[in-house]
Structures are given as structure tokens and as C-alpha cells.
Amino acid sequence: MQLFRILNSSFRTLRQSGNLSVYQWRRVYPCVQYCSSSVASTNICVENTLSSQAVIIKTRKQLGFNFYSIDDSDPNINEKRHVRASFICKQFKKLQSSCSDDRKSANGINIEQVWDLFKSINSDPSQLPLGCVAECVSAYVELSLAICANETEKTDCLSQKEYCMFETHLKNNLEYLPLYHRVQIYNTFFPCRLRHPQTVLFFACEKLLKEQVPMVTEPKEIVALCQVVNDSEQPELWNSIEKCIGEFVDSLSLTQVLSCLQTVINRASLDLNGVTNRKLQLQLCNKVLEHEMPPLQLYHLTVIASVMKKFSMADEVLLPKLCDRIMEILLDKGKQVSERQTEKISDLLNNVSRFQYGRRDIFDMLVDRLLKLDCNNRSLSVGISSKVLINAANLNISLSKGEQFIQEFLSTENNMKDQHTWIQLLWAFCVMGQENMEVVAEGIETLFKSTLQSSIEDDNKTKALMSMRKLRDIAVTKNIPLDSLPFLSKLQEMEQQRKSGPFEIVVCDAIEKSLPEGSYCKNVVTPAGHKIEIEVYVNGSGEAVVRNDQMTDLHRIAVKTRGYFTFSRPDRRPLGWVMMENRNLVKEGYTVLEIPYHEWDQLGIKVNKSTYILKKLQETVSSTLV
Structure with missing residues (x-):
């Protein structure tokens, strides 16, 4: 009641x-x-x-x-x-x-x-x-x-x-108003700036801001300026704000730098004055990474990595610093190893790996962490482990405890619902040379008995091509007959339609000018579905000759250009897919001749490209005869 x-x-x-x-x-x-x-x-x-x-x-x-x-x-x-x-x-x-x-x-x-x-x-x-x-x-x-x-x-x-x-x-009394409140009023009246009489207050505030920005020196005032609404109609105001941030960035605290960085990122997202923003972004990111570990935390590193990912900032200075900070966190024995923190570090490495940058010591430390996690709670660690294995394979990094880690990973009860992730994992095991492990071999056998091979053609073009390439690599590695691959003809068709890049075209033109006609063939697609820019026929002495089926000592040279994005950094290793391609071409009877971008660039204009190409052909043939 x-x-x-x-x-x-x-x-x-x-x-x-x-x-x-x-x-x-x-x-x-x-x-x-x-x-x-x-x-x-x-x-x-x-x-x-x-x-x-x-x-x-x-x-x-x-x-x-x-x-x-x-x-x-x-x-x-x-x-x-x-x-x-x-x-x-x-x-x-x-x-x-x-x-x-x-x-x-x-x-x-x-x-x-x-x-x-x-x-x-x-x-x-x-x-x-x-x-x-x-x-x-x-x-x-x-x-x-x-x-x-x-x-x-x-x-x-x-x-x-x-x-x-x-x-x-x-x-x-607007001229007596502190800067923070002046910015607040500017932002408040921005939506109604064309409405009288508010337009008078708005433009009066805007005029005072333009006059005051060049005179700002205090960190708190700089952070206040960062709150100014992004207005594409006021590039002059924002140029002066960005200039002010760049001049006094060294006097800002970590929190203030992050506040400025967030503002610059938001402005860059609107594609306003992108050139200046990119320079300022690098400056602010570099300032954050210069802080020690504390006050710098894992959260701050995550912010930097997401910024680099969003704006494709593959900077040669930021990436090593970011990896150094990640390593410091992994080496901090004072903190308890938690699954949540390990997941964040894994996501960090995932973002860094997008720039084809990876260090073996960091991957090994992360693997050690994963092996120490509580075996009774593997729901999250399975996802983390799969990311680590795939990224390590993509970067062609050989893990110190790779075999133990794979065995531990596959022994856990996990149902890989995403078939594309399962393909990537089995491909990663092949890159790492673990394809003959019993559990891996069973997974591959199950994979090629399923209907997955035919269903991948229903995906979007890019995703389907990546999956077909990986399935092909697994099949060639395990000596599975190519005739059993229902998607092979589709893969060959897509490779044939793929256009050559600028570097490939330049190298092919140089080879054509250097070799006699009939001693090479352009745009060849092999039975396994690999595209070769140019196939050269040479004799045992390394000399290019016109192809003759009756010749017994004929070598088929698969010339592959290796551009900037085929190597990992910082040690310039060939990526996992490059190593698999070379391995597969050798199995198909080719001798692979790689022309890396850094060697080609060093030749310059004055050096004769024909001399370089002929020398590379002789060296390639000589290495196969040893």
C-alpha cells in the first residue's frame, strides 16, 4: 500500500x-x-x-x-x-x-x-x-x-x-575576453554567423582572433586555439594557428601535444590544407614519441599508430621510434602480463605491419607473452595469435619459437569461422616452413576437400584474387596437383588482365633493347598462375639465345622486378608472398632473376642498362650451375 x-x-x-x-x-x-x-x-x-x-x-x-x-x-x-x-x-x-x-x-x-x-x-x-x-x-x-x-x-x-x-x-567587452572564451564564442556562433545581429558578434570575434593568434606564446592558449572550428572559408586563420602550433610544440606537455594532434587530424580529414597538415602531423607525432615511458603509455602509442595508418604516414623516423617504445613496454617486467594489454600491442603491430615494417625481436617478445597467458582463457588469445602469425608471415619474419607457438595455437579449441583467415593462417605456416607439421598437414588436407575453393570466386575481385593466390601457394608447396584446383583458370585469367607497373615497363623495355628478338617472351602466365613480366632464354654460358626446342642446355629465366613495396623494413627482406613466388617458380622449372628497385635506381642515367642486364643474366645462370 x-x-x-x-x-x-x-x-x-x-x-x-x-x-x-x-x-x-x-x-x-x-x-x-x-x-x-x-x-x-x-x-x-x-x-x-x-x-x-x-x-x-x-x-x-x-x-x-x-x-x-x-x-x-x-x-x-x-x-x-x-x-x-x-x-x-x-x-x-x-x-x-x-x-x-x-x-x-x-x-x-x-x-x-x-x-x-x-x-x-x-x-x-x-x-x-x-x-x-x-x-x-x-x-x-x-x-x-x-x-x-x-x-x-x-x-x-x-x-x-x-x-x-x-x-x-x-x-x-569582447576585447577584454580571455582567448579561451573568445574561441568558445567563435565556435558557438559559427552555425548562426549569417543571422543578424549574431553575425556582428561572430565577425568581431573572428577579427580579434586573427590579430591575437600571432602573439600567442602560452601553451594553454595554443591548446585553446586548437578548439577553433574547422572552417574551409577561413584558411588564413587556420594557417596562422598551425604555424603557431609548429613554433611552440616543444613547450607543450604530452596532453597538450595530443590535443593539438587531434585537431590537426580532424582538419586533415576535411582535406583542408593537407600539405601543411602532413608536416605538422609528423612533427607532433615525433614529439609524442620523444617522451619517456612514463608518462608515455600504450594508449598514446595506439593514437600515433592510428594516425599513421589513417594518413599513410610511413615515415622512416617515426616507425623505428614507435617500435622502440613498443619494445620498452614488452620489456617492462614490473607490469603483469595481461591479455587485454597483449591484444593492444598486437593491434599496434598490426598497424605497423601495414607499412611493411617489422622487427623480429618485437614479434619474439610478443610470442613469449602469448605463450605465458593463462591456457584456460583462450577466447581472445586465439584472435591475437592468428594476427601475429599472419603478420610475421607477410613480413617473412622467422619466429624463434615459431614451431612451439603454432603447435600451441592449433592445439586450442577454436573454430575458425572466417574461412579467409583460415586460408591466410595455413599460408603463413607454409611461409614459415611448417607445412609438414601433422596438425598443419591435416588442416591443409581438410581445406582442399572442402567447397571453399569454388566459393572464393564469389567474393569481390581483390579479395578473391588474394585468396586464390594463397590457395595456389599452399597447393604448390604441398605438391597438390594443380588440376584439382577449380579456380586455377580464373586465377590465370585475372593475372593475364593485371596491368604492369611503371618499374616493370621500364625494365622490360631495357631488356628488349639489350637482347636479340626471339630470345624472350613478354607477359607470360605460368601453369600455376604466376605472371612473369618477361621470360628470357639463355644457354649454359649465360648468353640470350633464340628459343629452340631441340636445345638441351636451355635455361628459362623468369625476370621479376622487385619494387619498393616488395621488401619489408628496416632490413629490406623480401616479403612472404615474394619468397613463396620465387619458391613456386623454381618448382615450375624457372630460374628467377630479381631486379630490385634500389639497384636499378643506383644505375642512374649515365650507366648502360644493357651491361647491367647481361651481367645479371650471367650471374643467375652461374649460380644455378654451382
Whole structure:
């Protein structure tokens, strides 16, 4: 019965406060309990869980208890007015958060309640600190624009007498406003900058910002400038802000640098002044990585890696520094090895591996961590381990405990639902030379008995090509007959259609000029589906000759150009797929002649390319005869 009375009282209170949907009762009831008691309840809801109506009710209650009864003779009257205005300003921000999705819906608020709440400030703006006036104006405008249903309401909202007094006072004293609040006002009025009279305040603020930016030297002011809204119509303002950040980046703390970096990233995402942003991004990322380990944390490294990934910043300075910091975390024996931290480090390495950069010592340390994890909880470590194995294979990194790690990984109960990931894993085992392990051999046998081979052709073109190449590599490694691969003809067709790159074209042209006609063949696709830019026929002396089926000592040379993206860094190892391609071509009876980009570039213009090509042919044939 007592419970019924409480609910009945709550219902009447809610109906008096305005329209409220039934599903909001549970969220508002603690607030009603708070409002119905003479003393604030200790069992009040967390602020962020209250609905808009609940915030209004609570605000009215607190104003009635604490703020309305300010005596004019009170010696602390100005301070109390300031506290009251600041309190209402905070309520505006809470209301904006709670109303962001519902506007004028049943659990929202109406514009009249916002006006009444602003009137509750009940103070002349000249009696308040200028910063407090700016906060109130900003909070009121942002909330009003968020909940107004039409242009008429917006006009009425920005024309309220009490509000106009605050706006006028702010406009008349704008030059005395601190930089942080000036930026706040600039951002607040940016959406309504073309609406009179707000346009006057906005452009006056913009003019002062342009004048003040070159004179900024304090780190806090620089961070404040980073909050300026990204406006493609104001490149001059943002150029000066970026210049200021670049000049004083050394004086910023780690937190301040990250704040500036986030701002520059957001601007770069809009493709505004990208050249300057790229230079500044590198400068800020480098500054973050220069910090020691602490205060630098794994979170900061994750931010840097995500920035590099997003904007393809494969910088030769940042990558080694980032790897050094990762290694420091792995070597920190004071911290307990946790699965969550190991997952984050694995994701970090995954992002770094996208730039074809990897160090064996880091992979070995991560493998050691994974082997030490609790064997009873493998749900997460299976996903981490698969990423580590695939990345190590892609970078052609030989793991110190590779065989043990693979055995441990495959012994866990895991159902690999993603068939493409399973293909990549089996391919990774072949790259690492573990294809004859019993568990790996069983997995490969199962793979080629399934219908997976025919289903991969249904994927998008790029994904299907990658999967078919890996399946082909596994089949050639395990000596599985190529006739049993249903997708082989499709793979050969796609390889034949693939266009040659600029480096491949230049090398092929040089070979054509150096060798007699009939001693080579261009754009050859092998029975296993490998594309060879140019196939050269040479005799036992390394001399190019016209092909003759009756010749017994004829060598078929598969010329493969190796560009920048076929090597891993920092030690310039051939990537996993390059090593597999060479291995497969040898099995098909070819002798592989690789022309790396760095050797070709060193020849320059003056060196005769024909001499280089003929020398490479002789060296290749000689190496096969040894």
C-alpha cells in the first residue's frame, strides 16, 4: 500500500512537470523522490542517466533552496550571483546532452522551459565576471539551437530580452575576453554567423582572433586555439594557428601535444590544407614519441599508430621510434602480463605491419607473452595469435619459437569461422616452413576437400584474387596437383588482365633493347598462375639465345622486378608472398632473376642498362650451375 502511494505521488508530480513518456518513469523517479523531500536524497540517480524533464525538476528545486533567496545586503552577493549563473550554465550543458537525440519529444523539453531557466540567472551581466557571461551565452545558444524545431523558434530564442542583454554586454567587452572564451564564442556562433545581429558578434570575434593568434606564446592558449572550428572559408586563420602550433610544440606537455594532434587530424580529414597538415602531423607525432615511458603509455602509442595508418604516414623516423617504445613496454617486467594489454600491442603491430615494417625481436617478445597467458582463457588469445602469425608471415619474419607457438595455437579449441583467415593462417605456416607439421598437414588436407575453393570466386575481385593466390601457394608447396584446383583458370585469367607497373615497363623495355628478338617472351602466365613480366632464354654460358626446342642446355629465366613495396623494413627482406613466388617458380622449372628497385635506381642515367642486364643474366645462370 505504501508503495502504491509513492507511485501515485510520483505520477502526479510527473504529470505536473510536463509530458513524459512511460518508459522514462524509472529514470525520473529518483529525481521526484529528491524533489518531494525537504532534504536532498542520498539515493539520487547519476546525472547522466536523468532525462531532460528530470534535470529541469531538479534544477528548479536546487534554485529554490539555494539561489533565489539572495539578499541585496549580503556582502557576498556578487559571488553568489556568479555561483547561480555558473550553476544554471552547467544545467544547460546537461540538458543539451540529454536532449541531443529527442529534441521536442515526450521525454524532452520545450523552448519555454529554456527561456525560463535563463531568466533564473536574475542578474545584470555587468555584475558577473566576463568569462561567466560568455559561458552562459554559449550554453544558452547551443542548447536553444539544438532543440528549436524551426527558424521562427530560433529567432525568438535569440531575441529574448534577458539574453540580448548578455549578448550586448559581451559584444561591448569582447576585447577584454580571455582567448579561451573568445574561441568558445567563435565556435558557438559559427552555425548562426549569417543571422543578424549574431553575425556582428561572430565577425568581431573572428577579427580579434586573427590579430591575437600571432602573439600567442602560452601553451594553454595554443591548446585553446586548437578548439577553433574547422572552417574551409577561413584558411588564413587556420594557417596562422598551425604555424603557431609548429613554433611552440616543444613547450607543450604530452596532453597538450595530443590535443593539438587531434585537431590537426580532424582538419586533415576535411582535406583542408593537407600539405601543411602532413608536416605538422609528423612533427607532433615525433614529439609524442620523444617522451619517456612514463608518462608515455600504450594508449598514446595506439593514437600515433592510428594516425599513421589513417594518413599513410610511413615515415622512416617515426616507425623505428614507435617500435622502440613498443619494445620498452614488452620489456617492462614490473607490469603483469595481461591479455587485454597483449591484444593492444598486437593491434599496434598490426598497424605497423601495414607499412611493411617489422622487427623480429618485437614479434619474439610478443610470442613469449602469448605463450605465458593463462591456457584456460583462450577466447581472445586465439584472435591475437592468428594476427601475429599472419603478420610475421607477410613480413617473412622467422619466429624463434615459431614451431612451439603454432603447435600451441592449433592445439586450442577454436573454430575458425572466417574461412579467409583460415586460408591466410595455413599460408603463413607454409611461409614459415611448417607445412609438414601433422596438425598443419591435416588442416591443409581438410581445406582442399572442402567447397571453399569454388566459393572464393564469389567474393569481390581483390579479395578473391588474394585468396586464390594463397590457395595456389599452399597447393604448390604441398605438391597438390594443380588440376584439382577449380579456380586455377580464373586465377590465370585475372593475372593475364593485371596491368604492369611503371618499374616493370621500364625494365622490360631495357631488356628488349639489350637482347636479340626471339630470345624472350613478354607477359607470360605460368601453369600455376604466376605472371612473369618477361621470360628470357639463355644457354649454359649465360648468353640470350633464340628459343629452340631441340636445345638441351636451355635455361628459362623468369625476370621479376622487385619494387619498393616488395621488401619489408628496416632490413629490406623480401616479403612472404615474394619468397613463396620465387619458391613456386623454381618448382615450375624457372630460374628467377630479381631486379630490385634500389639497384636499378643506383644505375642512374649515365650507366648502360644493357651491361647491367647481361651481367645479371650471367650471374643467375652461374649460380644455378654451382
